[in-house]
Amino acid sequence: MSERGLLIVLSGPSGVGKGTVRKAIFESEDNDFQYSISMTTRKKRVGEIEGVDYFFRTREEFEALIEAGEMLEYAEYVNNYYGTPLSYVNKTLDEGKDVFLEIEVQGAMQVKEKVPDGVFIFLTPPDLTELKSRILGRGTDDLAVVEKRMRIAREEIEMMSNYDYAVVNDKVEFAVKRIKEIISSEHYRVNRVIDKYKEMLKGM
Amino acid sequence: MSERGLLIVLSGPSGVGKGTVRKAIFESEDNDFQYSISMTTRKKRVGEIEGVDYFFRTREEFEALIEAGEMLEYAEYVNNYYGTPLSYVNKTLDEGKDVFLEIEVQGAMQVKEKVPDGVFIFLTPPDLTELKSRILGRGTDDLAVVEKRMRIAREEIEMMSNYDYAVVNDKVEFAVKRIKEIISSEHYRVNRVIDKYKEMLKGM
Numbered sequence: 001m002s003e004r005g006l007l008i009v010l011s012g013p014s015g016v017g018k019g020t021v022r023k024a025i026f027e028s029e030d031n032d033f034q035y036s037i038s039m040t041t042r043k044k045r046v047g048e049i050e051g052v053d054y055f056f057r058t059r060e061e062f063e064a065l066i067e068a069g070e071m072l073e074y075a076e077y078v079n080n081y082y083g084t085p086l087s088y089v090n091k092t093l094d095e096g097k098d099v100f101l102e103i104e105v106q107g108a109m110q111v112k113e114k115v116p117d118g119v120f121i122f123l124t125p126p127d128l129t130e131l132k133s134r135i136l137g138r139g140t141d142d143l144a145v146v147e148k149r150m151r152i153a154r155e156e157i158e159m160m161s162n163y164d165y166a167v168v169n170d171k172v173e174f175a176v177k178r179i180k181e182i183i184s185s186e187h188y189r190v191n192r193v194i195d196k197y198k199e200m201l202k203g204m
Numbered sequence: 205m206s207e208r209g210l211l212i213v214l215s216g217p218s219g220v221g222k223g224t225v226r227k228a229i230f231e232s233e234d235n236d237f238q239y240s241i242s243m244t245t246r247k248k249r250v251g252e253i254e255g256v257d258y259f260f261r262t263r264e265e266f267e268a269l270i271e272a273g274e275m276l277e278y279a280e281y282v283n284n285y286y287g288t289p290l291s292y293v294n295k296t297l298d299e300g301k302d303v304f305l306e307i308e309v310q311g312a313m314q315v316k317e318k319v320p321d322g323v324f325i326f327l328t329p330p331d332l333t334e335l336k337s338r339i340l341g342r343g344t345d346d347l348a349v350v351e352k353r354m355r356i357a358r359e360e361i362e363m364m365s366n367y368d369y370a371v372v373n374d375k376v377e378f379a380v381k382r383i384k385e386i387i388s389s390e391h392y393r394v395n396r397v398i399d400k401y402k403e404m405l406k407g408m
Binding site for chain 2: 122150153154157160161163164165166167178181182184185186188189190193194197198201
């Protein structure tokens, strides 16, 4: 009996380097998960392949999927939809493979509602650990600047509280190592494996 | 501001190899935690050092500590008490160091009551993953043998459900690697770091 895969969601404030970390994870050795292929309504560019780069759909098709609850998360940017089709994710998880999503915080919160047992990782900028010095600046900043920094820091922390893990992106290779440790150890969680054992007992 | 250390509890059914795995962890590189020194009422043996091998106490002193709620866990074997003094553990955690306990399942459940945010790791025998074949045997075992195996397997699974992680001890080096991944990733858990960030914001 094979275990169901884990849904891993990497997110964080914009500009934190999510894409770079995700790319480094997939380029690293012994990664054993599937990158979720997004769906979009934007035009296919030269060299892009359906089902590899994106699932390309018309606006009408995409909206029908939203309507039917078939999108795990989606958002609209510059008049085009981008999102994660639920069916592809579920199919991959059922095959026992982990699925890795790298998405914006708004999308991550949509996923959390639909898949609460996913693993939600918040990538934090390295300066969040130097919060105090950054906010206070060098004593030469005016009040408006300090207040803006305070507001941003507060918002980042509020977002973080919805996640399971906070990983500092001080250096890409460190962030990759931490994320891989998290994924490994999540596979050892009792609540993920105990059903398998119980079922083995029941089936006799 | 330094983070409080983690209390890591390694336990599992007797004979699973807890002691061997614990020793291998402490002999391995880049381990950064403190092994909790036990307290006992048994006589000091030649070469043993107070505060290194054990804290040696009289029966009266030990019972006074139990009475005062100063033992994190304890048990009596062959007319001697063995246990973990709370004060030593708390002092070490407050210094920001992780504390590692390797104890029997009865003791682990006492710890869980007192320190629910500890990290509880259940070491499972490799055959638990081969449960079915082991229990069914080679078809030549009589009913009593199969029933005894069923009972033991059921008890082990019941115990496991009180833990956070289940680590298979198929090979000591693999078990060590898994436990280290768990400890690292527990340090990234949002609920362990968010107070630090919030406090930084508040303190300004």
